[in-house]
Amino acid sequence: MISMTLLGILGLVTLFILLALRMPVALSMLGVGLVGTVIANANKFMAVGMSSDQAWARGFKIAYSNLSGETFEAASNFNLLVIPMFVLMGTLAGVSGMSNDLFSMAYRWMGHLRGGLASATIAACAGFAALSGSSLASAVTMGRVALPEMKRYKYSDSLATGSVAAGGTLGFLIPPSGGMIIYAVLTEQSIGRLFMAGVFPGIILTLLFIGSIYFVVLRNPDAGPRGERSAWPERKESLVRAAPILGVVVLTIGGMYTGFFTPVEASGVGAFFTFVIAAWRRSLNFEASKTVILQTMNATATVFLIIIGAFVFIPFMSMTEVPANLVILLTSLPIGDLGVLLIIILVYIFLGMFLESMAMLVLTIPVVIPIAIGLDWDLIWFGIIVVIVLEMGMISPPVGINVFIVKSIAPDVPMGKIFRGIWPFWFSMALMIALIIIFPQIALFLPETLVGG
Numbered sequence: 001m002i003s004m005t006l007l008g009i010l011g012l013v014t015l016f017i018l019l020a021l022r023m024p025v026a027l028s029m030l031g032v033g034l035v036g037t038v039i040a041n042a043n044k045f046m047a048v049g050m051s052s053d054q055a056w057a058r059g060f061k062i063a064y065s066n067l068s069g070e071t072f073e074a075a076s077n078f079n080l081l082v083i084p085m086f087v088l089m090g091t092l093a094g095v096s097g098m099s100n101d102l103f104s105m106a107y108r109w110m111g112h113l114r115g116g117l118a119s120a121t122i123a124a125c126a127g128f129a130a131l132s133g134s135s136l137a138s139a140v141t142m143g144r145v146a147l148p149e150m151k152r153y154k155y156s157d158s159l160a161t162g163s164v165a166a167g168g169t170l171g172f173l174i175p176p177s178g179g180m181i182i183y184a185v186l187t188e189q190s191i192g193r194l195f196m197a198g199v200f201p202g203i204i205l206t207l208l209f210i211g212s213i214y215f216v217v218l219r220n221p222d223a224g225p226r227g228e229r230s231a232w233p234e235r236k237e238s239l240v241r242a243a244p245i246l247g248v249v250v251l252t253i254g255g256m257y258t259g260f261f262t263p264v265e266a267s268g269v270g271a272f273f274t275f276v277i278a279a280w281r282r283s284l285n286f287e288a289s290k291t292v293i294l295q296t297m298n299a300t301a302t303v304f305l306i307i308i309g310a311f312v313f314i315p316f317m318s319m320t321e322v323p324a325n326l327v328i329l330l331t332s333l334p335i336g337d338l339g340v341l342l343i344i345i346l347v348y349i350f351l352g353m354f355l356e357s358m359a360m361l362v363l364t365i366p367v368v369i370p371i372a373i374g375l376d377w378d379l380i381w382f383g384i385i386v387v388i389v390l391e392m393g394m395i396s397p398p399v400g401i402n403v404f405i406v407k408s409i410a411p412d413v414p415m416g417k418i419f420r421g422i423w424p425f426w427f428s429m430a431l432m433i434a435l436i437i438i439f440p441q442i443a444l445f446l447p448e449t450l451v452g453g
Contacts, residue, residue, distance in 0.1 A: 002043060008320025011036045015313075015363065025359040026302070029309035030067075036316040037063040070311035074304060078264065079191055084300040085267030086176040089248075089274045090132025091295045095288045096278035098245040099141045102127040105242040107149070108230040115217035115224030117153060118163040119210045121146040125167030126174060126206040127242075130249045131274070133176040134299070135357075135394055139168025139402045143409040156223040157413045159216055162421020164409075165402040166209055169391040169429075172357065174202035175253065176267065178303060179361060179390060183383045186310055186365045190380075192256050192263045196446035197380045199253065201388065204442065205432045212424035244277045257446065310362040317366040326367055327374045337375050338437075344368055345389055345433065352393020356401055360390060384443040385433055392429045395422040 002010075011032050018028040042059035046052060074080070093099055106120035106127075113119065124146070125138045132138060143164040150160035172179045175195035184191040217224040230238075252270040255261035261269060278284050284292070317323060330340050351360050364386075372382045394402045397419050406418055436442050 002039070004040065004043070004320045005322060005325060007036065007040060007043070008317060008322035011316065011320065012322070019355065019359060024305075025356070025362065026305035026309035029306075029313040029362060033309065033313035033316045034063050034067055037066055037312070037319070040316065040319045066315065067312055070315075071308050074308045074311055077185070080181070080185065080304070080307070081264050082176065082191060082267040083178070083181060083303050084296055085264075085271045086133045086178075087299045088271045088292070088296045089176075089267070090128070090134055090137050091292045091299075092271070092274045092278045093128065093131045093245060094137065094141050095291055096281055096283035098131070098242075098274075098277070099124070099128050100145055101238070101242040101245065103142060103145045105238040107227070108235045108238040111227035112229035114221060114226055115159070115213040116227055117146065117150050117155060118159055118213045118224055121150075121163050122167045122170075122206060122209045122213070125164075126170050126202065127246070127249070129171035129174040129202070130176075130253065131245065131270075132171055133178045133181075135168045135171035135391070135402060136405060138171040139164055139405045140409070142167060143406055147406075147410050153225055153227055154222075155225070156220070156421075157410070158417045158421030159213070159223045160421070161406045161410055161413050161418040162423075162425060163209070163213060165395050165400070165406045165418065165422055166425030166428075168402045168405070169394045169425075170202060170206060170209075172391050172394065173198050173205060173384075173387050175199065176263075177387065179357065179387055180383065182303070182307060182310075182358070182361060183365070183386065185307060186314065186362065187369055187379055187383065189383065190447075193380055193447040194383055195253075195263060196257060197384050197443045198387070199446055200442050201384055201432060201436060204435070205388070205428065208428040208432060209425055212428045216424055245274070248273050248277070306358060306362060310365070313362070314366045323367050323370040327370045330371055331374055337377075340371065340375060341377075341385075341437070344371070345385070348386070348389040349392060349396070352390065352396045354399055355393070356399075357390040357393050360393060361386070378440070378444065380447050381436070381440050381443050385436055388429055388433050388436070392426055395426060 015028055015032045018032070019025065038059040041062045042055040045055035045058050103120065103124040106123040107117065110116040110120045110123065121142055125142050128138050128141060146164060147160055171177065175198050177198060180194045180198060181191055183189070184194045213224065248270055251273065252261070252266040255269065256263055256266045330343070333339065348360065348364070369379070372379060394400055400422070403415070403418050403422065407413070407415060
């Protein structure tokens with residue numbers, strides 16, 4: 001016999017060990033959740049006098065029943081259609097050159113300013129994030145386009161790589177964010193309301209990133225020399241080329257805000273029109289189509305497996321009562337709601353130094369959401385804070401995944417220089433969190449005015 005709280009703690013420790021050994025997040029949660037459910041149920045039956053053999057048999061039966069039931073529930077959830085559709089949008093935009101058009105437009109309008117190329121990279125990342133919903137895709141796609149240009153204009157390595165790494169994180173905040181979708185599913189919140197909540201913070205954080213670049217070049221003008229000033233006809237041409245994909249973004253986000261589309265319908269409409277634009281440009285040959293299909297299937301399968309793993313792991317954690325005990329502990333501390341929130345943020349920042357963002361999200365939701373509910377926090381508002389803190393983890397040393405992505409694109413730049421370049425953007429994220437805490441309406445205004453929301 002083992003106490004349920006101790007079982008929960010052992011489950012968490014085992015999970016962290018598996019992640020440290022580089023086991024996939026989904027399989028780690030699935031394994032720990034399945035085995036933990038068996039042990040928890042066997043303990044429960046033995047406690048009421050059932051024989052050991054019968055208790056273990058019942059425990060296995062319940063665990064396997066939960067596994068099949070949760071797998072079917074995740075796979076048949078209609079709202080999760082947004083995942084393959086938005087992934088398809090981003091993949092089509094990448095292979096058809098639409099991402100290049102976004103960067104070219106931003107470069108034509110901003111490249112002549114000090115640090116303009118880096119600012120254009122941030123703006124292009126924000127635009128591409130509104131298509132792909134992926135921080136990694138944004139960093140890879142824009143890094144390949146922007147880093148050679150910044151190198152040509154002799155930008156400092158730290159500013160160039162730091163702006164790409166930080167700009168890529170916007171894919172986790174600006175809708176359609178994959179992280180938001182998983183948060184919404186695990187917390188049973190509206191995906192549409194959560195998407196709307198990310199619009200203003202995404203815009204403000206983009207502006208804060210551009211402000212950080214201005215601050216860097218103000219201190220060191222050589223870090224971001226001016227580029228060539230584009231003539232007005234060139235600017236207008238770049239705007240025309242980027243207009244179709246900007247139209248798709250406005251159509252999907254605007255359709256959700258007005259209530260004309262549900263998130264699922266918006267994802268289907270966005271994917272359809274992105275496909276039409278790609279076909280019109282004649283960029284979908286056999287190889288490109290194969291790439292689009294395989295990347296979409298791979299990304300979708302990965303996300304669904306993570307959700308299935310979370311659906312098995314979260315009930316196990318609830319059985320152990322670890323989240324409930326943590327709620328009682330934190331709410332009893334004489335530090336107030338703000339103190340509890342700061343503790344949660346600091347824990348996330350610490351975990352972000354070692355864990356990948358999606359892993360952190362699915363691992364911590366079973367623990368932090370009961371705390372948020374116990375303190376009567378708005379889960380949409382809290383979700384935006386969590387997403388931004390997870391963004392910070394993407395560029396935090398020593399395991400900032402976006403930093404390693406940029407390193408793979410710019411292998412000649414030392415890792416230390418890339419990490420030095422991310423700090424202005426990291427503090428911009430911290431400032432964004434403070435603004436949302438002080439002014440919650442930054443995140444809540446659009447969801448509260450959302451038609452049907």
